[in-house]
Amino acid sequence: MQAVADKQAEALVVEGLTRRFGALVAVDDVNLRVATGEKRAVLGANGAGKTTLFNMIAGDLPPSEGRILLAGEDITALSPQKRVLKGVRRTYQKSLVFGGLSVRDNLYVAVRGATGPRLTIWKRAEAQPDRAETDALAERVGLTDRLDVMASDLSHGEQRQLELGMALAHPPKLLLLDEPAAGLSSRERESLVEMLANLPRDLTLILIEHDLDIALKAVDYVSVMHNGRLLAEGTPAEISANQEIQDIYMGRHGK
Numbered sequence: 001m002q003a004v005a006d007k008q009a010e011a012l013v014v015e016g017l018t019r020r021f022g023a024l025v026a027v028d029d030v031n032l033r034v035a036t037g038e039k040r041a042v043l044g045a046n047g048a049g050k051t052t053l054f055n056m057i058a059g060d061l062p063p064s065e066g067r068i069l070l071a072g073e074d075i076t077a078l079s080p081q082k083r084v085l086k087g088v089r090r091t092y093q094k095s096l097v098f099g100g101l102s103v104r105d106n107l108y109v110a111v112r113g114a115t116g117p118r119l120t121i122w123k124r125a126e127a128q129p130d131r132a133e134t135d136a137l138a139e140r141v142g143l144t145d146r147l148d149v150m151a152s153d154l155s156h157g158e159q160r161q162l163e164l165g166m167a168l169a170h171p172p173k174l175l176l177l178d179e180p181a182a183g184l185s186s187r188e189r190e191s192l193v194e195m196l197a198n199l200p201r202d203l204t205l206i207l208i209e210h211d212l213d214i215a216l217k218a219v220d221y222v223s224v225m226h227n228g229r230l231l232a233e234g235t236p237a238e239i240s241a242n243q244e245i246q247d248i249y250m251g252r253h254g255k
């Protein structure tokens with residue numbers, strides 16, 4: 001009984017996860033246990049296998065081997081859409097906001113997409129129940145003053161804020177953020193760290209990040225990948241103190 005209870009307390013368990021592309025083993029027998037409400041970073045140099053790992057957790061790519069448990073339930077064979085309904089959301093390295101829609105409508109699409117089977121953005125009469133959630137999402141990611149601006153007119157940093165807001169529609173259980181700080185100014189990076197710190201406590205976050213300082217400020221625990229394998233795990237303080245990881249695997253040298 002205890003084992004079952006423990007697994008349910010863990011938002012995500014990844015067991016022996018492996019993905020091959022021909023002869024290349026992009027993710028090699030990775031095991032992860034992420035507690036509910038934990039904020040975790042997955043770090044590693046280019047090509048370490050971080051995005052492939054995310055793709056498998058989100059259901060965008062089937063694993064060659066291994067399994068993925070969400071709150072104790074095996075979701076390995078589920079489609080990405082079914083995983084979304086179970087509370088898994090992800091962002092991509094490239095921003096996926098709708099440039100031709102306003103901030104409000106982008107958030108509205110996300111709210112409708114998370115609730116209903118169809119997107120009906122033009123049915124304004126039905127929009128009212130979702131309006132409060134749309135406004136709350138804008139506030140959560142600091143875009144209240146930008147609701148009527150076209151997404152294509154936002155700064156890069158604001159587009160990332162919008163993307164985060166969209167991913168938070170109907171609070172996910174597990175949020176996977178793929179390099180949220182990429183291309184952000186130092187001021188935007190600071191506000192990103194603040195936004196991440198203000199995420200709901202029960203939301204489990206896994207973050208891929210190249211910026212070591214951001215990652216270490218924003219998370220409770222760090223997993224470091226190298227050549228598809230899990231190389232090290234530890235608290236931000238432990239990872240910061242590990243000079244070998246800092247020098248070799250975070251690309252601080254030789255880049």
Ligand SMILES: Nc1ncnc2c1ncn2[C@@H]1O[C@H](COP(=O)(O)OP(=O)(O)OP(=O)(O)O)[C@@H](O)[C@H]1O
Nearest residue numbers: 021024025026044045046047048049050051052053
């Ligand atoms: N669809 C694919 N087909 C073939 N090889 C792939 C594919 N996707 C990824 N790879 C390879 O798998 C390895 C891991 O790539 P992955 O993108 O997961 O690394 P990453 O850690 O996310 O790197 P980055 O930080 O550059 O995004 C790389 O060698 C990459 O070239």
